Amino acid sequence: MVTARSLPQDLIARVDDIIDADSVRLVDLFKDIHRNPELGFEEIRTARLIEKALQNLGFDVTKGIGKTGIAATFRNGPGPVVMYRADMDANAVREETGLDYASTVTATRDDGTQVPVGHLCGHDAHVTWLIGMANALVSVRDSWSGTVVLIGQPAEELIMGAQAMLDDGLYNFIPTPDVLIGLHTAPGPVGTVINPPGTRMAGTDQVDVHFHGVGGHGSMPSKTKDPVRMAAQATLEFSSLVARTVEPSATAVLSVGSIQAGADNNVIPSEALVKANLRWFEPHVREALLGAIRTVSDSIARAAGVDEDKLPGIVMKGGSPPLVNTPDLAVSMSTSLGEIIGADKVITDMPAVTGSEDAHMLRGPHTDLPFNYLLVGVAAPEVFAEALSRGELVPYYPHNPNYVVDLAAVAFGTKIAAYSVLSLVDGS
CATH class of the missing domain: 3.30.70.360 (Alpha-Beta Plaits)
Incomplete structure (x- = not known):
């Protein structure tokens, strides 16, 4: 089974430098996606952003899987096939953050109802992290060996997108992975990662x-x-x-x-x-x-x-069934990340939540495929601290009209994505 390895300091430094130098572009991209949210199976613009970015980096890209899904493969010699998934869709919730890049988008559903649309679960960050991470991986391709498969998944909020991609023949377009991982925003402080093993979501x-x-x-x-x-x-x-x-x-x-x-x-x-x-x-x-x-x-x-x-x-x-992190994989990834950001910043003991996901369904017929799903803190540390002082666990929850991804989380989440994938491919 593929488990995470420790990353050499020189590689970590290179990744950090690349992502820091790319941070202005990534923040602009994040704001653009946030300003232009799309509901499940309607992520045409968002999917096009992923498609163009990955094609420009040399990925072999297939679009339109499960209506709007993207699968992109980058082959870089022998080694593990690491599959990484980011979801693209927004919520039918009116944003109330007051941000200067807040969404004012509305959409008409198939039943004729008109609804507000906002990225109030962080999928805009997920797409940005994927694109930024892809750029970093290609930039340091001389330091690793293997194959990376990136998935832009539609309709997670509907809990239908992963199955739609499978039904549309996802595995006809990509190599069989050796491991599957994904990241999601969490209303914890920027700089932290939540990654307990075992059952995580309902x-x-x-x-x-x-x-x-x-x-x-x-x-x-x-x-x-x-x-x-x-x-x-x-x-x-x-x-x-x-x-x-x-x-x-x-x-x-x-x-x-x-x-x-x-x-x-x-x-x-x-x-x-x-x-x-x-x-x-x-x-x-x-x-x-x-x-x-x-x-x-x-x-x-x-x-x-x-x-x-x-x-x-x-x-x-x-x-979807409950989301369960493969224990050995989760532990090894927490150890690898802890060596980079500090073990105290990687939370490995937290009860499962009644939120749900369909990322793990992308295993499809490969039911024993090792899987790990990490939560990345996106709240400004001072905002998080203020919430704690009020006796609240977090300042806001996903799907709340005031859900905010702090801009510092754009680069941080991109780095976590890059570290995670690099720890699972072979070093060279």
Whole structure:
């Protein structure tokens, strides 16, 4: 199995000098991506930025995998094949940071709804880190041997992008990797990395529950079978399912992110949609909650007088299993990074979180592929310290309208990406 090696000091110094000299360009690139966010499977502009940058560096680039995904390969002699993934999509959240490069973008979804769009999870940094890291790797290609595969992945927020790339034949375009890694922003202080081994993130499912009713005039609700009421009841019932379905020792989350129904004040619609989200660590917990969602939804519809052939439709959209860092790989990468940035800056003991990811799904058929996923601090240290003084764990969380990647994290994250990949290829 591929594990991380220690990097020589002269190589570290070269990488630092290259990235520091590139930092103005990278910050400008980061601001540009931040200012122009794109939703999942719509990352045309962002993917083009990656495509052009990597082609200019000599990578063999394939575009349009899984609609907007990018796979780029750089062969530099014999050695391990290291696969590195960065996600590209933004959130349907209105940015409130007040930054002079804040997003004001809106987008129209397939269902006709118009939503704000903002990079409030740090994927703009992920893309920037990938491009900056690629430049550093090529610049020091005389110091390493192996093959690097870089993935620009769409639609992580939908938990659909990795699977879409696999379904579109990702492994027809790239060599089989020996190891897969990825980085994500975290609201810890710039200069720190979080990298515990083992289970790190929950599995997740995106579940749509479609209620069917009988519409009518708002003045005559007795003549209708109101799907808005069904959706409201379901939302309330779902909020108690974890407590009533899952044993107390297990961890699970069931939340509703959207209810969509109707258009006018005085018209009871015939349909309503509830968009729910599950987080789980154990498969039996997942199955219990999915069964409970079906039972509750059907019961509410029957109580409203809905015919058996009109019971709610349930659509499973994106989903992924829990994210688990391969222990030996995680430990070796933490050791290697700790030698560079300081062991006290690499956090290796932290509970798993109920956030989710699909980076590990890029393994596809290579289920035993060693995998490691690192979190990189992006909060200004003084902002982080102020949050602690207020009794808060962090100053903001992903998907929050005020999520900020401090500009100092652009170069720092790029260096962590470069150190990580270089530690996994062969030295020369």
